[in-house]
Amino acid sequence: MTATTQGLHQVTAIAGDPQKNIDFYITGLGLRLVKKTVNFDDPGTYHLYYGDESGRPGSLMTFFPWRGIQQGRIGAGQSTSTAFSVPAGSLGWWVDHFASVGAEARITSTSSSEEERAHRARRREDDRPHGERPGDARGRAGGQPHPPRRG
Structure with missing residues (x-):
């Protein structure tokens, strides 16, 4: 049996302050905080999942927020923006x-x-x-x- 993928499950990014991230994605974009877990490679860091009202795969945007993280630099193969319809x-x-x-x-x-x-x-x-x-x-x-x- 061959599994087929219909699209992306989620997009994951790195963020700064966790509370600012939560405030923007819930209040600013109106997304739902679908899940809050930890980064299994760094258990002291959250892994925040936002999605539509049902948390459907493909609607998910997730973040690993680290307070005080250095601003990223644009490099090869890096996404520099996200758009929503x-x-x-x-x-x-x-x-x-x-x-x-x-x-x-x-x-x-x-x-x-x-x-x-x-x-x-x-x-x-x-x-x-x-x-x-x-x-x-x-x-x-x-x-x-x-x-x-x-x-």
Whole structure:
């Protein structure tokens, strides 16, 4: 019998302060803390698992947080960013939400209708006063917001 893989089970990264990590992924992204265990190679370090409301494989992002760890350097074969998909029509809500929790939001890929709304938002951004944080002057693109789900 041959096992087939349908995709990734999880993506794992290294983080700094565990509480800041928990605060951002739960409050900022609305993910659920699916599991908290230890790094079996370093039992004094947590292994934090975040995922969707059901903790389905493929939705999981995990971290080994070490307080005071040195900032990483970009190198060959290293991932330098992570992107999440969001419901259609919710980009404006997410930009505003990230601004409210002090995080930067960048729209990297959209559908054609979302692209037009994002383009209008970028035009408005170009008119914003110097020093204003991203998201402060934007309306909610796409109508009703899609807040993070709580699990």
